[in-house]
Amino acid sequence: MKYFLVVLAVLAPLTAAASLGEQKPKPNAFVQSLRDLHRGPPVEPSKTRAKVEERWIDQWLDNFDEQNNATWKDRIFINERYFVDGSPIFIYLGGEWKIYPDSITSGLWKDIAKKHNGSLVYTEHRFFGESIPITPLSTENLQKYQSVEQALADVITVIETLKEEDKYKNSKVVVSGCSYSATMAAWIRKLYPDTIKGSWASSAPILAKVDFKDYMKVVGQAYATLGGQYCYDLIDNATAYYEDLFDNGKGKQAKKELNLCDEFDVDSEQDRWQIFSTIANIFAGIAQYQKPEKYDLPQYCSVLRSFSDDDSVALSKFINWKIHEHSGECISATYKGAVGYYEWSKENYEDSDLPWIFQTCSEFGWFQSSASSQQPFGSTFPATLYEDTCEGVFGSKYDSAGIHAKVRNTNKVFGGLDVNATNIYFVQGELDGWSKVGAGVAQGATIIPLASHCPDTASISASDSAELVASKKKLIKLVAEWLADE
Ligand SMILES: *[C@@H]1O[C@H](CO)[C@@H](O)[C@H](O)[C@H]1NC(C)=O
Ligand SMILES: *[C@@H]1O[C@H](CO)[C@@H](O)[C@H](O)[C@H]1NC(C)=O
Ligand SMILES: *[C@@H]1O[C@H](CO)[C@@H](O)[C@H](O)[C@H]1NC(C)=O
Ligand SMILES: *[C@@H]1O[C@H](CO)[C@@H](O)[C@H](O)[C@H]1NC(C)=O
Numbered sequence: 001m002k003y004f005l006v007v008l009a010v011l012a013p014l015t016a017a018a019s020l021g022e023q024k025p026k027p028n029a030f031v032q033s034l035r036d037l038h039r040g041p042p043v044e045p046s047k048t049r050a051k052v053e054e055r056w057i058d059q060w061l062d063n064f065d066e067q068n069n070a071t072w073k074d075r076i077f078i079n080e081r082y083f084v085d086g087s088p089i090f091i092y093l094g095g096e097w098k099i100y101p102d103s104i105t106s107g108l109w110k111d112i113a114k115k116h117n118g119s120l121v122y123t124e125h126r127f128f129g130e131s132i133p134i135t136p137l138s139t140e141n142l143q144k145y146q147s148v149e150q151a152l153a154d155v156i157t158v159i160e161t162l163k164e165e166d167k168y169k170n171s172k173v174v175v176s177g178c179s180y181s182a183t184m185a186a187w188i189r190k191l192y193p194d195t196i197k198g199s200w201a202s203s204a205p206i207l208a209k210v211d212f213k214d215y216m217k218v219v220g221q222a223y224a225t226l227g228g229q230y231c232y233d234l235i236d237n238a239t240a241y242y243e244d245l246f247d248n249g250k251g252k253q254a255k256k257e258l259n260l261c262d263e264f265d266v267d268s269e270q271d272r273w274q275i276f277s278t279i280a281n282i283f284a285g286i287a288q289y290q291k292p293e294k295y296d297l298p299q300y301c302s303v304l305r306s307f308s309d310d311d312s313v314a315l316s317k318f319i320n321w322k323i324h325e326h327s328g329e330c331i332s333a334t335y336k337g338a339v340g341y342y343e344w345s346k347e348n349y350e351d352s353d354l355p356w357i358f359q360t361c362s363e364f365g366w367f368q369s370s371a372s373s374q375q376p377f378g379s380t381f382p383a384t385l386y387e388d389t390c391e392g393v394f395g396s397k398y399d400s401a402g403i404h405a406k407v408r409n410t411n412k413v414f415g416g417l418d419v420n421a422t423n424i425y426f427v428q429g430e431l432d433g434w435s436k437v438g439a440g441v442a443q444g445a446t447i448i449p450l451a452s453h454c455p456d457t458a459s460i461s462a463s464d465s466a467e468l469v470a471s472k473k474k475l476i477k478l479v480a481e482w483l484a485d486e
Contacts, residue, residue: 028337029323030274033281035353037368040097041178041454042289043106050081052101057161059126061133061145063153072133074154079104079120085167087117088197088483090174093155093188094122095181096356098129107457108472109176109200112479119171123158125151125181127355137346139394142358149413152188159195172483176200178454179434187414190421198423198482200475202454207417207437208364208410210403211383213371215433216280220375222287222297222431226450231301235283236376238315239276243378246272258316261330263337270335270388276370277381278333279315282322284368284433292431292450293463339392354393361390361398365407366437417443423482425475429455446471 027035054077061070077099090113092104104110104120113120124131127146134141155175162168174197177185182204189199224232245254251266258275265271290296307317323331345352360366367386370379390398417439426439429451439445448455448468460472 026332027341028274028332028334030278030281030333030338031341031353032323033278033285034357036285037281037288038096038180038353038356040095040100040103041457043100043102050079050105052077052079052105054101057158059133059154059157063150063157070134072131074126074131074133074158075099075124075129076158077101077104077122079110082114082117083119083167084117086170087119088113088172088174089121089159089162089168090116090118091121091123091155091159091176093175093177093181093184094124094128095177095179095184096125096128096353096359098351099124106459108459108475109457111459112476115476116479116483119168121158121162123155125184126154129351132349135349137349137352137354137358139346139358142355142394143362146355146358146362148184148187148359148363149191152184152191155184155188156192156195172197174198174200174479174482176202177204178202178457180205182454186419186421186424186426189424190414190419193421193423197485198425198479200425200427200479201439202427202456203429203432203434203438204426205364205366205434205437206414206419206439208366208407209437210365210367210387210400210407211369211371212366212437213369213383214436215366215368216284216370216375216377217372218431218433218436219280219284219287220377222290222452223283223301223376225431226290226292226295226297227301228298231297231304232376234301234304234311234314238311239279239376239378241312242315243276243380246380257312259320259330261332261334263332263334265334268335270385271333273381273385274333274335274338275331276378277368277385278331279319280370280377280381281368282319283377288432288434288453290431290452291455292452293465335388335392339389342389342393357389358394360386361394361403362406363410365403368433419443423478425478427456427471427475429453446474 056073057076058071059074061072062068090109092109099122104122110120126133133145159173173195175185175188182201183206185199186201186204186206189196220232242254255264255266286300304314304318308314342354342357345354367383369383370377370381387400387403390403426445428435428438428445428447430447430449432453434453448471456468456471460469
């Protein structure tokens with residue numbers, strides 16, 4: 001009897017540890033590649049030692065249900081280093097990422113704020129970083145409480161809370177954002193024009209769209225234009241090579257040559273979608289924040305070429321390097337792995353991108369598919385890959401028809417490309433895939449040649465192109481006008 005007890009006592013913690021280990025699956029390569037596409041914009045290293053304060057703002061769980069009095073704490077960062085009482089508030093909106101204080105201590109927005117004796121505020125979007133209104137991240141909770149409208153109303157609450165302080169009582173408010181947070185910047189000006197004097201929207205996607213096939217087309221253009229035609233052709237040829245292997249019953253060979261993990265099912269269409277979209281996402285991730293003046297793309301292309309004279313070998317080595325830095329570890333990219341990971345994150349919140357995946361399923365789409373023939377990433381990852389993931393993770397309301405209806409509704413509410421609001425400055429990078437669902441020249445946007453995503457967030461510098469400097473100067477002038485306007 002005694003003996004038994006001892007054994008049990010030893011076993012119990014071991015079992016707990018083992019199951020704990022199992023509970024935390026690593027995001028597979030597909031999940032990771034998508035996450036990299038939605039990471040926050042790179043932050044300029046700060047040269048000034050500004051004191052940034054972290055504050056927690058009381059928010060309504062549901063901004064639109066008077067019956068629901070539940071609240072939660074939303075995080076903001078505030079930099080009052082340049083602030084003189086009554087001067088404007090410069091908000092930088094957080095998007096689908098965790099916020100960091102450095103984003104409001106450097107860059108163009110800081111420069112402009114300083115000029116106006118402004119206070120800089122960085123807001124964390126609900127369900128990201130440390131601003132979690134409710135757990136678990138069940139479909140039910142996300143459906144009720146996660147949406148861009150809720151997030152915009154949260155920003156208004158932040159402003160109202162600041163304005164309870166005398167020094168902010170008469171402060172005017174301007175906002176800025178990059179990527180999805182630029183979308184928010186545009187839409188908050190549309191919805192709350194009395195509170196928000198003007199918006200700077202850097203690379204804002206504003207047209208919701210299910211099958212976002214133009215994205216990869218622009219990524220391909222970026223490789224051809226900046227990397228060189230050889231680089232585009234290499235990716236194109238290597239992808240075709242692997243697609244052919246799968247199509248001709250040689251999936252096992254492709255699996256081996258790409259170093260895919262055992263669980264990859266060569267006969268599963270959904271697994272094939274995963275690996276080809278992962279490869280495309282990795283190239284897209286490099287292109288998305290490339291800086292033409294830093295020659296990033298040409299450099300990545302020479303690394304790609306240097307791995308082998310054989311295109312398919314070069315591509316495989318490149319992808320394995322990007323994912324695992326040549327550790328030899330296999331690439332895990334299965335449909336079950338992705339859905340399983342998202343399922344797991346409903347109960348285990350830890351900087352998960354589930355709330356963003358949810359917003360794509362429930363509001364925006366923007367599924368970066370292989371449906372364009374004018375790109376080098378093959379034709380193996382249709383938007384269906386993402387639609388299936390939505391339905392698999394969030395249930396039948398998020399099937400293809402459901403997603404299409406929700407996306408149509410978003411465009412109805414916000415007007416798609418026709419935002420119909422004043423005092424918004426749209427900037428796009430010519431080689432940014434996101435620009436294809438953003439404001440164009442017809443909507444008054446400024447297009448920066450050769451540039452990528454959010455190309456104008458840094459201070460004016462000697463390495464900026466003439467067009468980039470002109471755009472930054474235009475913004476400086478516009479902000480002064482917005483703030484001068486009564
Ligand atoms: C919410 O608060 C209001 C005002 O304090 C109160 O009148 C109302 O009864 C509360 N509702 C619920 C559901 O608690
Ligand atoms: C900023 O504050 C300083 C000191 O109070 C003042 O001299 C200056 O005019 C202010 N600038 C603006 C743009 O308000
Ligand atoms: C295309 O790729 C295959 C497999 O890597 C290679 O054998 C072939 O030479 C390549 N073709 C061209 C035109 O580069
Ligand atoms: C655009 O906005 C104006 C002013 O808010 C409004 O009167 C008009 O109906 C809007 N047009 C469209 C097409 O929504």
